[in-house]
Amino acid sequence: MRRQWLVVLLTIAHLRPATAQVSDAFAVHLAAASGVSAAHALRYPRSTYAGRDEAGVPRYVQRPFTEEERLLLRRWFGIEDPSRLYLSDTTDTAYLIYDTERDPGSDRLVRSYRVGAPSVRQDGESWEELERRLRGAAPAGFPAEVRLREASLDSLDPAVRPYFVQMIADARAAGHRVRVTESWRSAERQAYLMVIGGGLTFTATSMHSSGRAVDIVVGDGDLRRARTRARWIAFRRWLAGYDGGRFHLIGAPERSWDWPHVELAQGIEGYGSIEALLLAARAAQVACCEGFAAPVHSSDDPARSRAAALSGAGGSDDALRRDGAPGGAPVPAR
Numbered sequence: 001m002r003r004q005w006l007v008v009l010l011t012i013a014h015l016r017p018a019t020a021q022v023s024d025a026f027a028v029h030l031a032a033a034s035g036v037s038a039a040h041a042l043r044y045p046r047s048t049y050a051g052r053d054e055a056g057v058p059r060y061v062q063r064p065f066t067e068e069e070r071l072l073l074r075r076w077f078g079i080e081d082p083s084r085l086y087l088s089d090t091t092d093t094a095y096l097i098y099d100t101e102r103d104p105g106s107d108r109l110v111r112s113y114r115v116g117a118p119s120v121r122q123d124g125e126s127w128e129e130l131e132r133r134l135r136g137a138a139p140a141g142f143p144a145e146v147r148l149r150e151a152s153l154d155s156l157d158p159a160v161r162p163y164f165v166q167m168i169a170d171a172r173a174a175g176h177r178v179r180v181t182e183s184w185r186s187a188e189r190q191a192y193l194m195v196i197g198g199g200l201t202f203t204a205t206s207m208h209s210s211g212r213a214v215d216i217v218v219g220d221g222d223l224r225r226a227r228t229r230a231r232w233i234a235f236r237r238w239l240a241g242y243d244g245g246r247f248h249l250i251g252a253p254e255r256s257w258d259w260p261h262v263e264l265a266q267g268i269e270g271y272g273s274i275e276a277l278l279l280a281a282r283a284a285q286v287a288c289c290e291g292f293a294a295p296v297h298s299s300d301d302p303a304r305s306r307a308a309a310l311s312g313a314g315g316s317d318d319a320l321r322r323d324g325a326p327g328g329a330p331v332p333a334r
Contacts, residue, residue: 036066041275049274050087050094056105058086058097061274072281077115078126085115085274088265095270096277100128109202109257115277116270117205120191130204137195146192155184157211160264164214167242176235181260182215184208207263215260223259232259 040063049061065073065082073079079098087094096115103110113119113127121130153164171178185208193201207213218232236253239262248265250258271277 037069037275037278040064041273044274046087046094046273047090049085050090052105056103058099058103060084060086060099060102063274069278072278072285074126076281076284077277078121078130079115080126080128082274085277087272088114093266093272095265095268095272096274098127100131111202113203114205114268114270116280118187118209118269119204120187121204127204134191134195134204137191139192139196142188142192142195146186146189149182150184151180151182153180153183153214155211156214159267160212163243163246163264167239167247168216170242171235171238174238176238177219177231178216178235180214181217181221182208183213184211207265207268210268212265212268213261213263216262217260221260 044061044063049059049063052058060083062083070082073082077098079085080100084099084102085096086099088097098113098115099110100113101110103112111127111131119130121127122133125133153161153168156164168178168180185206187204187209190201190204190206190209194204208215216235218235219228222228223232233254236249236256236259239247240249240253246264246266248263250256250261271280
């Protein structure tokens with residue numbers, strides 16, 4: 001851990017020569033703040049805020065945050081309360097998730113967002129503000145194309161497309177009757193699904209919008225039929241052990257609130273620790289300006305790219321943002 005933080009501090013130090021306008025005072029402040037982060041990293045390692053406990057409650061970060069850190073996270077990543085951050089799981093590839101309310105576990109689902117992922121979050125908007133904006137949006141205000149689905153694997157991120165192609169071929173060879181009903185999904189469509197509700201989604205940062213998830217239906221897809229449910233469970237059990245567990249399901253093979261969803265999270269946009277997130281925020285701050293007076297732009301989020309303003313729910317005065325599908329044509333999905 002000490003070696004890791006030496007690398008972090010050297011990285012921050014190397015930002016200064018590339019940003020000549022950063023004053024000596026701000027450089028000293030940056031180094032001091034990074035030292036505080038390093039101390040917290042030793043006291044609150046990743047394992048303390050990774051995954052969920054036995055009751056299904058996220059292990060939210062217990063680390064204290066300075067006012068400077070809170071301002072940075074709010075400015076660059078839309079995080080109002082960093083005490084609701086946690087890592088998706090306990091593996092080395094886990095990524096930070098932000099809940100807009102504390103998750104009590106059990107069977108209740110709260111809205112969660114992958115930090116740094118493509119979304120429709122606007123400039124200067126927090127995740128809580130995004131939710132309020134979408135609650136006031138009407139489905140009819142979205143462009144008609146968001147009602148369409150993209151089911152072609154060609155729209156997936158090229159880095160993961162071959163894995164999905166092979167997995168589906170192997171599943172069929174193993175006797176599972178599977179078909180893809182959705183692949184890449186635009187950020188606008190993801191927001192549209194939140195607006196129409198009905199338990200279709202609980203996030204604006206789906207792996208679909210990163211081109212790393214597909215919806216797979218087994219048989220006729222009717223879970224009310226005992227035979228279909230049994231076949232679906234059999235497929236999910238097979239997938240859980242396939243290729244070393246490379247693919248992720250939502251829930252357990254026998255139960256899920258989203259049975260079709262299958263994702264491959266390896267190499268996604270995201271952050272693997274609180275310190276990595278703060279480092280990215282400070283790097284963006286140094287590249288932007290000194291202090292906190294400059295305009296806020298969510299497109300300056302280091303994890304975001306290819307953003308373009310689009311007219312969305314409510315018209316041009318309430319524009320949504322498109323981040324594009326990595327490796328896929330920017331065509332609406334589903």
